[in-house]
Amino acid sequence: MTTLTQDIQAKEEELSARLEEMREEALNRFSRIVGRESTLQQMHAHVGRNNNTFVDSVRMQFHSPEDFIARWLNGLTQQVMERKDAIARRRRFGDRKRTEEIIPEMLQDQFLHNYIHLFLERNFYRNFEARVRAKPDQNLWQVWFGAGKLVWGLLISPAHRFGEWANDKSQMRRENYAYWTVEHVLETGLIAPESEKPVMFSDVEAFLTFYQTVLARVSNSQYEQAISDRYLAYIRESESPGTVPLLIPELRYAGKEVKHLYRLDFSVLNPHTMKMVGFEISPASSHMSIAGSTKKTQKVLNEELSAKWCKEADKRNAYFEKFGITTITFTDKDLADIDQCWEDIRQALEERSSGPLTIEGAERELQAAYASVAV
Structure with a gap:
């Protein structure tokens, strides 16, 4: 267990170092997307504050960083679909963009795409026990x-x-x-x-x-x-x-x-x-x-x-x-046929998760949803 904890800490430190190297360029690109000079805290707020909005991180169990990121993206997709009319209205009148517009546009920029993925992966390791733990009622x-x-x-x-x-x-x-x-x-x-x-x-x-x-x-x-x-x-x-x-x-x-x-x-x-x-x-x-x-x-x-x-x-x-x-x-x-009855019970005992969403599939669905918003 000590080795696992050390490995997780080392992974978090590695991701933090990579993000530090990318921050200046990431912030410049983010500012162009939102149309104004922005701070690092403002950029991170659009990503980090939505962990319990896009995914139920309190109750959900995640199998890997990829699973967490995919479900986070899937939650963002659902929010885009729910707010399509509001997004379209802001586009028509040139109103300030909200998170459900900013993140999809950031993900279309490959540099910012990588930055967001690294940021979410670090979040997974920072909260490792909470992320991988099953959350019973x-x-x-x-x-x-x-x-x-x-x-x-x-x-x-x-x-x-x-x-x-x-x-x-x-x-x-x-x-x-x-x-x-x-x-x-x-x-x-x-x-x-x-x-x-x-x-x-x-x-x-x-x-x-x-x-x-x-x-x-x-x-x-x-x-x-x-x-x-x-x-x-x-x-x-x-x-x-x-x-x-x-x-x-x-x-x-x-x-x-x-x-x-x-x-x-x-x-x-x-x-x-x-x-x-x-x-x-x-x-x-x-x-x-x-x-x-x-x-x-x-x-x-x-x-x-x-x-x-x-x-x-x-x-x-x-x-x-x-x-x-x-x-x-x-x-x-x-x-x-008591053996068949047991077989039904055995299947319930042996069943395991069918597997997480894929990041690629979640991103395709997000971009398709965002592109479907009428102007």
Whole structure:
């Protein structure tokens, strides 16, 4: 980690030196574009102050300087399209140019094009941890799971204060592990709400033993047991078990509260794609059966079945609204092939980002958008 920090610092210093050599010429060219003498601060303001305008740098994760620059350009393109009428009006009346005009024109000058790219690349390295870190929704800073009173928590940066577990927000941005993975569990441990210390695990195998003997044993479902067995075998066979997302059993909608509305049988919160998927084991025998049905009229049966379905639909909607979790249901037909059910879960565990935008493509779209503004 020390070597990485030194490399990043060296890269930032190199970029600063290159920018210093280019500044005088860059400022002269910038002044010609805006039509007046300008200061270095004024030029940099058009580029640097828009990091949270063109991209959501607080919440977005960037894979590389190129990814950051491409998304920054893409955000500028969207702003150009949204303000086309205002840009056209300023052109007609010769009003002072704004950022959404100045930057595209700077990028048409190859010298300024290189200067802006270097400036943004330096910004990426100056804020390296913040740029590469995945940014989960605040609702997922604490994940609580388990059935009944046997509740466990997985927090990003757990701290026990005033008798309660919470996240140490000052520490959260410094954590280096991928959230909600096996590595996350090994770094922070699991939280028992009534305990003042996390339950820690010495290595992957120690955690898998805990998963098998404690977490998986809570369920009486043969299907859930079969899924858990396959998950454990999958991690043991993995070349990089720490990066595997945790297959969370019984994710609780209301957190650690004993009384709560819903639990999802299994959930995958994938930090590599920021996709959240829940899996419901839903055989008709347990989810859609009606007690005493032989003594009830068809109307009553229909009403009770409708109520059960409404509850299932409400559950799906609630998890999606609160956590962004999409729910997949395995019915009797699906569960007849438990290996295929596992295959669907495995794909959610293994999915990785499809890759960043390219700078070239983002620049083409920006210039096309700017050229489309009517005079």
